[in-house]
Amino acid sequence: MAYGQKILKLAFTQSLFGLALSLLLFSLLPDIVTADEYDYYSWQSDNFHNGRFYTKQPQCVDIPADLRLCHNVGYKKMRLPNLLDHETMPEVKQQAGSWVPLLAKRCHADTQVFLCSLFAPVCLDRPIYPCRSLCEAVRDSCAPVMETYGFPWPEMLSCDKFPIDNDLCIPMQFAGNHATQPPVSKVCPPCDNELKTDNIMEHYCASDFVLKMKIKEVKKEKGDRKLIAAQKKKKVLKQGVLRKKDLKKLTLYIKNGANCPCSQLENLGSNFLIMGRKVDQQLLLMSIHKWDKKSKELKFAIKYMKSHQCPSYHTVFQ
Known part of the structure; x- marks a missing residue:
């Protein structure tokens, strides 16, 4: 059964509105899944964060x-306002965009399910939030990855805000089924x-600064990995928060990265594409690539950087 249909079944089979509403939702189920002619719903959210009622239907x-x-994510329609109080699609896109890199890290199989249940909730007659256990599972797996980039688990996703597991919240999809979970x-x-x-x-858009540079030395320091830049001239592709004195004695850190593998750092003879953020006066490495002159992907990206206008992401995870 598709993920979107699971949520629909969850909503109408255990609805607090009773059997009559359940039968009504059951009769409309195929139309809700396509949802072409049901553009508006009559509910008003009793958003449990702050008891807010939305100004727009x-x-x-x-x-x-x-x-x-x-x-x-598995369904084609979503509700606005969503469950994070975003009332317009541009706002949803802006806020959700900063979380896309986290999916690529595959820190938990249900990361997308959890985030999209809030950013792009499925169309139903009432809000259905993720279960607390789903939040906790994703948080416990993904928070360490976020901390590598200098971001704590955000307060807006505090797991104690979500309902204790019951039939009216979205549970883990991969609980007890590790064979289907992507490798971490x-x-x-x-x-x-x-x-x-x-x-x-x-x-590039998520980073404070982007450089083409050489690395002189790599050290381990208090559980972190420390990258010391070579004194040779660095090409600045995005200066951002970097000052001239930062560029002269540039040191980058991989938080909690003293012992994890990083194949790019096994041979320091080449140039690197370095992207990073400044967090608490430290320059943290966000992404590193060997500068491959033959790569068409890299050439196109470098050319694109000159004219690309980055969105103003909300800084949660980037």
Whole structure:
């Protein structure tokens, strides 16, 4: 059964509105799945975060292709406002965009299910939130990856805000079925990125600074990995928060990365494409690629950087 249909079944079979509403939802189920003629719903959310009532009547809209976080989540329609109080699609896209890189890290099989249940909730007559156990499972697996980039698990996703497991919340999809769960990479997260144009541009927009440079030395320091830049001239592709004195004695860190593999750092003879963020006065490495002159993907990305206008992401995870 498709994920979207699971949620629909969950909603109408155990609804608190009783058997009459359940029968009504059952009779409309095929239409809700397609949802073409049901553009508006009459409910008003009793958002459990703050008891807020939305000013706009909730809509059922297509999940757009450029909402990359949720476009392939398993259902085609979502509600606005969503469950994070975003009332317009541009706002949803802006806020959701900063979470796309986390999916690529495969820290938990249910990461997309959890995030999209909030950013792009399925169209139903009432809000259905993720279960607390789903939040806790994703948090416990993904928070360490986020911390590598200098981001804590955000308060807006605090798991104690979500309902204790029952029939009216979205449970884990892969609980007890480890065979279907994608493998979790043990590679240092900044080192585990494909040299693809889209991937490079996502990290470019999410980074405070981007450089072409050489690395002189790599050390371990208090559980982190410390990258000391060579004194040779560095090419600045995005300066951001970097000052001239930062560039002169540039030191980068991979948080909690002292012992994880990073194949790019096994041979320091080449130039590197370095992307990073400044967090608490430290420069953290977000992504590293060897500078491959033959790579068409890299060439296109570097050319694209000159004219690309990055969205103003909300800084949760980037």
